[in-house]
Amino acid sequence: MATPSEEISSHPEFRKGTSVAGSLRVAFRILVVSALILLALEFLLFLAHKRHGYFGFDGWFGSYAILGLGGCLALMFIARIVGAILVRSDEKNDPETIETWEVKDDPDQAEAAAP
Amino acid sequence: MDWTTLHPSLILLLGALLVIFTRGWLRSVVTLIAPALAFWQIVTLPEGMHLPWDRFADSIGTLEWLRVDSLSRLFGIVFTINAVGAFLFAFYVKKSQQHVAALVYVAGAIGCAFAGDLISLYVFWESMAVSSTFILLSRQTDLARAAAFRYVLIHLFGGLLFLAGLLITVAAPGGSIAFDGFDFSTQQNAGTWLILIGMLVNAAMPPFSAWLSESYPAATVTGGVILSAYTTKTAIYALVRGYAGWEPLVWIGCIMAIGGVIYAFLEHDMRRILAYSVINQLGFMICGVGLGTDLAINGAASHAFACIFYTSLLWMAAGAVLYRTKKSHVWELGGVASSMPLTAAMALVGAFAIMALPGFSGFTTKTMIIYEAHHGDRFWPWLLLEIASAGAVFHAGLKMPYLVFFRRNKALAPVKEAPPTMLAAMTLMAGLCLVIGCVPETLYSLLPTTVKYQAFTAEHVVLQLQLLVFAGMAFFLLLPVFKRARAHTVDFDILYRRAAQGFYAGMDRSLNGANAAVAAFVQGRLVKEVCHFFEAGASRLACYLMTPVWMMQGLSRDEMGEERARLFKRARRGAFPIGLTALFAAFFLALLSILVLIAGQATVHAGQGGGH
Numbered sequence: 001m002a003t004p005s006e007e008i009s010s011h012p013e014f015r016k017g018t019s020v021a022g023s024l025r026v027a028f029r030i031l032v033v034s035a036l037i038l039l040a041l042e043f044l045l046f047l048a049h050k051r052h053g054y055f056g057f058d059g060w061f062g063s064y065a066i067l068g069l070g071g072c073l074a075l076m077f078i079a080r081i082v083g084a085i086l087v088r089s090d091e092k093n094d095p096e097t098i099e100t101w102e103v104k105d106d107p108d109q110a111e112a113a114a115p
Numbered sequence: 116m117d118w119t120t121l122h123p124s125l126i127l128l129l130g131a132l133l134v135i136f137t138r139g140w141l142r143s144v145v146t147l148i149a150p151a152l153a154f155w156q157i158v159t160l161p162e163g164m165h166l167p168w169d170r171f172a173d174s175i176g177t178l179e180w181l182r183v184d185s186l187s188r189l190f191g192i193v194f195t196i197n198a199v200g201a202f203l204f205a206f207y208v209k210k211s212q213q214h215v216a217a218l219v220y221v222a223g224a225i226g227c228a229f230a231g232d233l234i235s236l237y238v239f240w241e242s243m244a245v246s247s248t249f250i251l252l253s254r255q256t257d258l259a260r261a262a263a264f265r266y267v268l269i270h271l272f273g274g275l276l277f278l279a280g281l282l283i284t285v286a287a288p289g290g291s292i293a294f295d296g297f298d299f300s301t302q303q304n305a306g307t308w309l310i311l312i313g314m315l316v317n318a319a320m321p322p323f324s325a326w327l328s329e330s331y332p333a334a335t336v337t338g339g340v341i342l343s344a345y346t347t348k349t350a351i352y353a354l355v356r357g358y359a360g361w362e363p364l365v366w367i368g369c370i371m372a373i374g375g376v377i378y379a380f381l382e383h384d385m386r387r388i389l390a391y392s393v394i395n396q397l398g399f400m401i402c403g404v405g406l407g408t409d410l411a412i413n414g415a416a417s418h419a420f421a422c423i424f425y426t427s428l429l430w431m432a433a434g435a436v437l438y439r440t441k442k443s444h445v446w447e448l449g450g451v452a453s454s455m456p457l458t459a460a461m462a463l464v465g466a467f468a469i470m471a472l473p474g475f476s477g478f479t480t481k482t483m484i485i486y487e488a489h490h491g492d493r494f495w496p497w498l499l500l501e502i503a504s505a506g507a508v509f510h511a512g513l514k515m516p517y518l519v520f521f522r523r524n525k526a527l528a529p530v531k532e533a534p535p536t537m538l539a540a541m542t543l544m545a546g547l548c549l550v551i552g553c554v555p556e557t558l559y560s561l562l563p564t565t566v567k568y569q570a571f572t573a574e575h576v577v578l579q580l581q582l583l584v585f586a587g588m589a590f591f592l593l594l595p596v597f598k599r600a601r602a603h604t605v606d607f608d609i610l611y612r613r614a615a616q617g618f619y620a621g622m623d624r625s626l627n628g629a630n631a632a633v634a635a636f637v638q639g640r641l642v643k644e645v646c647h648f649f650e651a652g653a654s655r656l657a658c659y660l661m662t663p664v665w666m667m668q669g670l671s672r673d674e675m676g677e678e679r680a681r682l683f684k685r686a687r688r689g690a691f692p693i694g695l696t697a698l699f700a701a702f703f704l705a706l707l708s709i710l711v712l713i714a715g716q717a718t719v720h721a722g723q724g725g726g727h
Contacts, residue, residue: 068585107507
């Protein structure tokens with residue numbers, strides 16, 4: 001089974017890269033390095049007794065990292081369950097909804113001369 | 116006239132009037148000058164000023180349409196600055212309808228912020244509902260008309276709740292129209308709850324939240340920018356003023372913060388993603404109001420202030436992309452940053468602000484609310500707000516900017532950069548996001564109470580960055596599961612849409628069913644029977660009348676049958692001998708004369724009785 005890193009590397013977006021921001025691989029590596037630095041800084045806060053907790057969990061080392069990563073993964077998981085029930089496809093018809101995507105007759109634009 | 120006490124809303128209303136009588140670039144200049152003057156007036160209004168309307172003074176209080184304190188001034192300032200930015204963004208719009216509606220809308224929001232009593236608040240509140248509907252209608256598409264129809268219905272419903280609550284509150288013993296704040300422990304009653312629900316409808320509380328995600332993306336490019344700032348933030352102002360410390364708001368806020376994120380995950384339209392991120396941010400503010408401490412209230416007010424700027428900035432960036440590419444679906448966009456680098460940079464500033472990156476406005480305001488939940492020993496609100504904060508990084512901070520600006524998409528043709536006025540407006544908003552983020556004291560000095568909060572401590576900065584960076588990693592880890600789709604998400608509006616459809620179907624079946632049954636009875640049976648009666652009834656009656664005569668003549672049963680058949684046939688045809696006809700005529704004339712005489716006598720007796 002592929003690791004998350006390999007999965008990301010094999011994703012088409014990764015191979016293509018982006019036109020402005022460089023490749024996603026670089027961005028992900030920057031994030032990983034930043035995460036390590038921040039964990040080290042948190043460790044220094046512990047050493048300097050500047051790290052406080054009020055409920056127990058919030059005082060653990062890396063608790064905010066868990067909240068950031070785990071919270072997003074949990075939300076995405078819930079979103080996919082909710083999405084299975086609530087998302088409706090517009091592929092076939094429903095011109096009313098499609099109209100939201102393309103401004104065909106925006107009176108602002110009809111009036112405006114392109115600067 | 117004392118110009119120092121001029122209501123700022125009047126300046127905007129005068130501006131709306133001038134817009135009607137001006138043309139071209141002068142009209143756009145008027146839309147910029149009016150909020151700028153209103154801003155100046157708000158800044159110079161003396162603190163503690165009250166301008167009551169004594170003509171309506173009563174035992175229930177005085178109409179006070181201009182009350183100046185730090186909270187009202189705070190919201191007045193942000194409303195007018197944002198209006199300057201929004202009208203600068205909309206400088207190219209030449210039609211007057213949207214400008215007039217927008218100026219009246221902003222005037223209503225400022226009127227709410229400065230209203231000192233519930234009646235003034237209600238009047239300005241409703242003026243906002245009506246004027247914002249016209250902003251939506253100025254898109255002039257079927258979708259916008261449908262959205263505007265549902266928008267005004269839900270807001271009028273909220274307004275009616277507000278009005279009912281107002282009347283109950285005022286009618287109660289010792290009731291007053293003063294709008295000073297309701298105490299959760301002593302002032303819970305039907306009136307205060309109805310007013311609260313009315314306000315929460317405007318704050319997009321579920322299940323009344325669908326109006327926001329439906330209507331704002333249905334507006335014009337510039338209409339969306341204007342709408343995104345006022346209705347919900349005016350509701351936040353009213354909640355801060357009236358409902359600080361109401362415990363249910365803590366949980367309503369948490370639900371909105373989490374629910375907004377989940378819905379934003381599922382959306383593929385950039386303006387609908389932003390609409391749900393507005394709901395997410397409103398959740399933080401409402402939670403802060405519910406917490407009710409000085410710091411939490413400062414947090415809610417300051418976050419509303421900061422949120423208006425970065426929300427406007429993101430809506431402007433999305434609007435500029437929409438303006439140039441004519442597309443709003445994130446999977447049809449991508450790589451826009453190479454064509455519109457300045458717009459992309461502005462969008463990133465807005466994204467960093469909404470994700471509360473240190474140095475940007477969200478960090479110095481949103482964290483105040485989370486900090487108060489944390490230090491106030493409120494575990495679940497703290498946990499949910501932290502998770503919602505991480506979620507905001509995911510959808511508004513990374514998903515929308517990445518998919519719109521940085522994802523490679525060869526199918527999208529290169530476009531021009533946004534027009535200069537749009538860029539200028541975005542620069543103004545981005546600058547404000549940076550100022551509030553880097554020098555928060557500029558905002559803290561405007562807040563209702565002294566702020567005892569240090570945003571830039573080592574612990575805050577490190578932990579916030581940790582939350583953001585790991586949420587960012589979650590985004591990259593989940594990138595492979597993103598799906599291209601043309602789809603929309605069903606919101607709470609499905610409940611009342613289905614309920615309305617059910618009501619319509621029920622009425623259709625019951626009333627139209629009753630109508631059809633009555634029609635079938637009248638047309639199918641009653642009319643037929645009546646026709647038959649008038650066709651054959653007289654002949655049959657004649658037969659019945661003649662039966663005793665025939666019996667006296669001693670006719671047998673068979674002979675009577677033959678006579679009856681003959682008479683019936685004659686009567687149907689009307690073919691009686693002339694003598695018999697004359698006899699009938701004489702008989703009926705005599706009968707008529709007798710009836711007339713009896714009626715005349717009865718009238719005379721009645722007249723005599725009345726005289727006595």
